[in-house]
Amino acid sequence: MAARMWSSALTLCLLISALPGGEPAQPDPQYMMLVPTLIHGGQDAKLCFLLSHLNESISLSVTLELTNQNITLLDKEVTETDEDNCIAFQTPNIETSEVGFFALQADGDTLHFTKRRNVLLKLQQHLAFIQTDKAIYKPGQKVQFRIASLDENFLPVSEHFPVVFIENPQGNRIAQWLDVETHKGIVQESFQLTAEPIQGTYKVIASRNRGQRVEHVFSVEEYVLPKYEVQVKIPPILTIEDQEIQVTVCGKYTYGKPVLGLIKVRVCRKFQQSYTYCPGEEDAVCEELEHADDLA
Template sequence: MGQPGTLSWTWALCAFVSWAHVGQAGPGPQYLVAVPAVLESGAETKFCVSVLELTEPVVVNVTLKSTAKSATLMSLHTCIQDVHTCIAFSVPVVTNEEVMDFQVKVEGSGFQSEEVRKVLIRAYKPQTFVQTDKPIYLPRQQVHFRVVTLDSKLRPASKLYDIIELEDPSGNRIGQWLKTNSDNKILQLSYFLSSEAREGIYKITVTMGESKVYYTFTVEKYVLPKFDVTIKVPDEVSVGDESFEAQVCSKYTFKQPVPGRVTVGVCRPPLGHFHGSPLIRVAAHIDESNSHDDTNPVCHSETKQRELS
């Protein structure tokens, strides 16, 4: 509480604080009215009133005024009891923003107090967004996209879209939807690309009166990423070695590592066939059922899991 006429701003709240003296030495009735300093146009909001230390009934009138009109938000007749209440009201609709007077008047049989403060009423326009299910398409694929308009509380709002257009890279209109209403939902639409669809950037345009929203996606003939595999092994390995190191490296064509599982098999040629035969080779399919037969290769395989760090 403060002296008559004190204005307190905390967390965007405009508070009216005052108390009246009626010639006595002791304090008289006190009152507090709190209202947001910025109000949303057309929204439901509330202000709170507290009247304390009453010695007689009083009347509290709260009015919202502009240069063109005024609206009485509350007329409260109190008894000789403390009052704490919150009143809901509809904020006047404005085009952009407007400053209005928030007037509080407290009247009793022996005193009168009046305070006026400025509040800002601002119109928050809904925002419209467009989104496709992926950024790149192939010819003959179906383009799924959605249009949504959100209010100031991020809820789907009802919006009439005058025209929704789809243009190819040459600016030709290849699809359109007329007078479509969202009905407080997310609008789901789709379009089939022909097998001869031009490669390039396609544009979706959503028109609502004088405002427009744009979104683009790409059509191109792409292929899934390919990768190469390289194997590094020693040129020679001694028959006395219990192990040797082999490196298997796999990278995409754009030089990024490939996650996955690799199986490496090593075989020693059968006895009597060392001349002109490689000492070590990688086997894709390995059969160890005859590994103890000197007339068949001796093989060993291991599997490793490669994870991206």
């Protein structure tokens, strides 16, 4: 009797559990925000967010928080579930790099959440450099120089320089150019030195709209003969059977170019004391050769 009662109770439980009951629980709302960790001032940027399993409409806002300003990137009502959104925006121009935050905030009847992600807002700085046609100039020569501007991918880019000037060794400005603009990444200028300039180190300086100025130095000196070295290569051992001797004379300037001039080579066999002491036999046996050509 007891076994029959337990069997009936078990059957009843199974039947109740098989009957259609309440609806399954709805998944919790979820969100995801994809933001860059580095953006450049004055450039285009984009962030994306994903909202899923929304059970109510919400007010959604996305803000870029900086030191001196907050920029609203998005402020709208969201009602659709599984909505995928991307926001394209223009970053503000800045004077110095700084760390900011992307702030996402959602508010509904029952749903409230806030998320912040840090971002480095970096000053967009092109690579600029100055070149002169020589490192050392003599009085009265013309100084020719150029300014090149490249972007972060090392491609030519136009850039405006408010002023470009030359300073002498005493720090005095002796020449200047206003509103200099690079075309296809390059601009060229020149400056004529006087017959009796101050000798020393000069500077070519280019001021920029943002960031540090660009500098390049050159020297003005009286003409001096360039230094060079001469190397002579001879066989380590000579015998009386050698009919010819190969001698190599190489002269190069310190900057690597060969020396053009006249080669004079004097080859001598030293006098060796012998058993005879005849006058005049103490002199060495010598031979001189000359050749006009590059020493290298």
